[in-house]
Amino acid sequence: MLKNDLYLKALAGESVxxxxxxxxxxxxxxxxxxxxxxEKYDFFTRCETPGLVAEITCLPVxxxxxxxxxxxxxxxxxxxxxxxxxxxxxxxxxxxxNPIASVAQAMAVNPVDAGEALGYVMEGIRAxxxxxxERIPLIGFAGAPWTLLCYMxxxxxxxxxxxxxxxxxxxPEAAEYLLSLLTDVIIDYxxxxxxxxxxxxxxxxxxxxxxxxxxFNTFCMPYLKRISxxxxxxxxVLFAKxxxxxxxxxxxxxxxxxxxxxxxxxxxxxxxxxxxxxTLQGNYDPSRLLAPIPVIREQxxxxxxxxGKDHYIVNLGHGILPNIPVDHARAFVDAVKDYG
Amino acid sequence: MLKNDLYLKALAGESVxxxxxxxxxxxxxxxxxxxxxxEKYDFFTRCETPGLVAEITCLPVxxxxxxxxxxxxxxxxxxxxxxxxxxxxxxxxxxxxNPIASVAQAMAVNPVDAGEALGYVMEGIRAxxxxxxERIPLIGFAGAPWTLLCYMxxxxxxxxxxxxxxxxxxxPEAAEYLLSLLTDVIIDYxxxxxxxxxxxxxxxxxxxxxxxxxxFNTFCMPYLKRISxxxxxxxxVLFAKxxxxxxxxxxxxxxxxxxxxxxxxxxxxxxxxxxxxxTLQGNYDPSRLLAPIPVIREQxxxxxxxxGKDHYIVNLGHGILPNIPVDHARAFVDAVKDYG
Numbered sequence: 001m002l003k004n005d006l007y008l009k010a011l012a013g014e015s016v017x018x019x020x021x022x023x024x025x026x027x028x029x030x031x032x033x034x035x036x037x038x039e040k041y042d043f044f045t046r047c048e049t050p051g052l053v054a055e056i057t058c059l060p061v062x063x064x065x066x067x068x069x070x071x072x073x074x075x076x077x078x079x080x081x082x083x084x085x086x087x088x089x090x091x092x093x094x095x096x097x098n099p100i101a102s103v104a105q106a107m108a109v110n111p112v113d114a115g116e117a118l119g120y121v122m123e124g125i126r127a128x129x130x131x132x133x134e135r136i137p138l139i140g141f142a143g144a145p146w147t148l149l150c151y152m153x154x155x156x157x158x159x160x161x162x163x164x165x166x167x168x169x170x171x172p173e174a175a176e177y178l179l180s181l182l183t184d185v186i187i188d189y190x191x192x193x194x195x196x197x198x199x200x201x202x203x204x205x206x207x208x209x210x211x212x213x214x215x216f217n218t219f220c221m222p223y224l225k226r227i228s229x230x231x232x233x234x235x236x237v238l239f240a241k242x243x244x245x246x247x248x249x250x251x252x253x254x255x256x257x258x259x260x261x262x263x264x265x266x267x268x269x270x271x272x273x274x275x276x277x278x279t280l281q282g283n284y285d286p287s288r289l290l291a292p293i294p295v296i297r298e299q300x301x302x303x304x305x306x307x308g309k310d311h312y313i314v315n316l317g318h319g320i321l322p323n324i325p326v327d328h329a330r331a332f333v334d335a336v337k338d339y340g
Numbered sequence: 341m342l343k344n345d346l347y348l349k350a351l352a353g354e355s356v357x358x359x360x361x362x363x364x365x366x367x368x369x370x371x372x373x374x375x376x377x378x379e380k381y382d383f384f385t386r387c388e389t390p391g392l393v394a395e396i397t398c399l400p401v402x403x404x405x406x407x408x409x410x411x412x413x414x415x416x417x418x419x420x421x422x423x424x425x426x427x428x429x430x431x432x433x434x435x436x437x438n439p440i441a442s443v444a445q446a447m448a449v450n451p452v453d454a455g456e457a458l459g460y461v462m463e464g465i466r467a468x469x470x471x472x473x474e475r476i477p478l479i480g481f482a483g484a485p486w487t488l489l490c491y492m493x494x495x496x497x498x499x500x501x502x503x504x505x506x507x508x509x510x511x512p513e514a515a516e517y518l519l520s521l522l523t524d525v526i527i528d529y530x531x532x533x534x535x536x537x538x539x540x541x542x543x544x545x546x547x548x549x550x551x552x553x554x555x556f557n558t559f560c561m562p563y564l565k566r567i568s569x570x571x572x573x574x575x576x577v578l579f580a581k582x583x584x585x586x587x588x589x590x591x592x593x594x595x596x597x598x599x600x601x602x603x604x605x606x607x608x609x610x611x612x613x614x615x616x617x618x619t620l621q622g623n624y625d626p627s628r629l630l631a632p633i634p635v636i637r638e639q640x641x642x643x644x645x646x647x648g649k650d651h652y653i654v655n656l657g658h659g660i661l662p663n664i665p666v667d668h669a670r671a672f673v674d675a676v677k678d679y680g
Contacts, residue, residue: 162630162661243604245609290502290510
């Protein structure tokens with residue numbers, strides 16, 4: 001029995017005394033305790049060592065006090081399980097060896113048994129739950145098919161992922177093959193996470209907003225819908241960053257328990273566009289955590305007033321930035337706890 | 341008398357046989373003829389030499405055939421005129437010496453007479469019009485106050501401009517001082533451009549979309565409104581990239597003749613959100629120019645069908661990418677000319 005199940009209650013649409021709060025990338029680079037571990041272990045060692053996963057996942061739980069923990073991992077563990085070498089280059093980010101450059105290469109990608117290939121993630125989940133000892137729920141996650149495809153074709157981060165997009169425009173069948181295969185793998189992967197003990201899962205379509213509405217309907221929507229329907233035993237949260245235009249469709253036509261939204265979407269627009277009863281998560285501008293603490297506290301209160309305390313999970317509109325002072329992150333969480 | 345005034349007719353809301361077309365950054369890095377000049381002259385030499393401005397502005401006119409030319413220049417000529425040294429670093433982009441880091445530094449910024457300080461732009465306009473010899477209209481432009489402030493505080497391009505945003509959250513009065521000063525300078529600058537001979541002006545608020553709706557209303561809207569009202573003698577086009585949520589407000593509460601929109605906004609949404617009679621410009625996804633030519637042609641036709649041929653200027657949703665083949669850019673323009 002979880003001691004604090006506010007987050008799961010909000011996902012289930014139950015009424016709560018105050019909304020739950022957590023922050024995307026809350027176990028990340030703004031935390032001095034994380035930076036110390038970053039110096040000692042390389043990125044994939046941190047992701048693949050269950051003890052480190054548990055330790056890192058719990059850092060913000062102890063230091064900031066959110067109502068949910070999110071497993072420390074990376075969306076690129078899936079392409080890695082599919083056979084790609086990925087290097088984290090300082091100042092550049094992830095660089096993928098041999099990105100897909102032809103239809104033949106795309107059609108040669110074979111699915112894997114994600115639960116097995118990513119067994120270390122499942123061990124990390126078990127170790128984390130042990131360390132959390134039922135204090136708060138644990139969130140699992142995966143990158144969305146479109147976002148993973150972007151990296152697998154572009155080979156690295158990009159302002160526009162125009163190489164990936166060009167590939168999809170020129171070879172729509174190969175794109176569909178890859179996106180379907182990734183969808184299968186992601187569904188297996190998330191179901192394995194649920195079996196290992198996560199209480200909810202979030203799907204990050206970080207590059208959805210690079211697409212216009214028509215392309216979103218082609219390259220994102222069908223796959224997000226299928227994931228939301230085929231993950232069993234835990235609520236699914238979808239985050240299609242930047243795809244404001246898809247909010248209504250994601251709300252009505254998928255099985256998502258909640259939609260995470262970025263800070264360009266006003267609470268009023270979000271509530272109007274989505275079906276009654278769906279939970280919304282977000283959407284504090286991560287840069288606003290650089291504002292003076294009294295301003296943060298006031299803005300958080302106002303944000304909850306506007307979304308309403310029910311069917312709502314307080315979060316940022318994207319991951320926390322590396323330059324956020326820890327006491328500002330804590331003030332954000334505390335402001336939610338002091339609400340009402 | 342202009343031989344081809346389709347662009348001005350569309351801005352005036354007159355009915356046309358087909359919509360006009362031009363492309364943001366059409367005189368840019370995708371053109372081999374431009375790259376040759378880039379090798380010979382550094383960036384600000386290209387911007388400050390009237391003969392080169394005229395030559396570069398006319399390159400796409402001769403090679404691609406758009407219905408309007410846009411003056412070759414840069415939004416950062418304004419901070420430069422205000423006294424900042426700016427270096428164009430390969431692989432990084434513009435880097436500003438001594439970015440504003442304190443309230444004292446912000447309050448010490450003094451306005452300049454833009455028409456005088458940027459006299460070389462006016463000479464460039466006259467040289468360009470001579471070279472264009474009334475074939476098509478010439479568009480002048482400036483960066484919006486918010487976007488210029490972003491660079492002047494951040495010091496360089498950034499994914500989130502969080503330093504600039506943090507400054508504004510912590511020091512709203514200093515931000516207001518800077519934004520007001522920039523607005524005055526930009527209005528003077530655009531009025532000088534109109535006197536020198538541009539037929540319309542476009543204001544680029546390239547980083548508007550980094551702000552949520554409330555911050556947009558604080559840091560962008562009042563200044564864009566004032567520019568739209570105080571530029572005399574030529575229509576004003578506003579482009580608040582990424583600020584989809586502000587479309588309605590920009591349409592109803594400014595004096596803009598047209599709004600330029602990015603590709604996340606569907607034609608139907610854009611028409612519904614804006615007042616009848618305002619002209620819309622855009623919004624082809626720049627990455628889509630990497631699609632096969634028959635796909636481009638079909639998508640352009642469909643885009644015009646959806647916007648309607650009147651009150652519409654065909655353009656991209658952002659600047660053309662450096663990796664676009666010239667024949668794809670030409671196919672885009674030709675598809676518009678073949679419309680209907």
